[in-house]
Amino acid sequence: MRELVFVVFSTLLGACMGSFLNAVALRTVEERPWWGAERSRCFACDQVLGPLELVPLLSWLFLGGRCRTCGAKIPLRYPLAELAGAVTAGLLAWRWGLTFTGFFALATGFILLLNALTDLYSGYIYDAFALVLGAVGLLLRSAGGWGALLDGLAGALAGAGVIILIIVISRGGMGWGDAWLMAGTGAALGLQLTLVSLYLGFIFGGIVALALLAMKIVKRKDPIPLGPFLAFGAFLALVWGPALWGWFDFAVKWPWS
Ligand SMILES: [Zn+2]
Structure with missing residues (x-):
């Protein structure tokens, strides 16, 4: 039971980490600072994203893969990085446990x-x-x-x-x-x-x-x-x-x- 809770918890944490690491990678590559007050924005219309739009994977699914404000298609790398984070953490937690x-x-x-x-x-x-x-x-x-x-x-x-x-x-x-x-x-x-x-x-x-x-x-x-x-x-x-x-x-x- 405790193991199962750990795997589920890790999978959710992994989705968030995937989202975070994706932002770190993009900001590093674009030479933008990845600490400090910069908020996450829509890549197309620059609208600051609300808390519900930042929920990994689920927000992408519910929004039908499009920005809520401007309707631009969200690049697949966002949900894919979140999925990769979830799978990485879920499998590793399952294999090595708490x-x-x-x-x-x-x-x-x-x-x-x-x-x-x-x-x-x-x-x-x-x-x-x-x-x-x-x-x-x-x-x-x-x-x-x-x-x-x-x-x-x-x-x-x-x-x-x-x-x-x-x-x-x-x-x-x-x-x-x-x-x-x-x-x-x-x-x-x-x-x-x-x-x-x-x-x-x-x-x-x-x-x-x-x-x-x-x-x-x-x-x-x-x-x-x-x-x-x-x-x-x-x-x-x-x-x-x-x-x-x-x-x-x-x-x-x-x-x-
Ligand atoms: Zn937008």
Whole structure:
């Protein structure tokens, strides 16, 4: 019962966090301040949004996807980011429960989502946001002793190392932002789950890139941001990575065991 309440609570919190992180990502990309008194406004008519219009997902559904004042179509990225936040938090809360690990799983999931959003909107991963991921990892691992800290270091080195290797070999096929993102991810996830993240991230990135090429939505030389796929891979690793390792008879190290 307590677990169920936690999952429902986390899902609702996740929808709000998705909305908030979307605003942070958009304001960062547009170089607007994201603290202070600036209110949320309609992107088209500049009308300040009322409290009911700020309810994640539900307001979008009830408004039929349009601004109440001017009737402009609300871009899909708003409800989609809210949905992504809800799914991220709901699944992580379901997997890790109301525990120390569960708290860090949520924090990690939200920062991964923020990094995916800035990369989607601008093709850019902000070092500062990747660094926050590393800081969360360090905080988490300081509770687990030297073994846990070393595992975070190994994850960071492996995650960034693989991307840097690709940067060197492909000469610009991938950005340094991706390397920082994987360093931060590795610090939080540890070596084993970082390898799962990279594996799944590249597979999904490859599949989507091929599909976009086949449907002629992008051309061969168009850059496709890798960050969202790496973040998605890391999210899947957080939920199902331990089960995957268990399938090969390996136990995943603290705290993701
Ligand atoms: Zn409007």
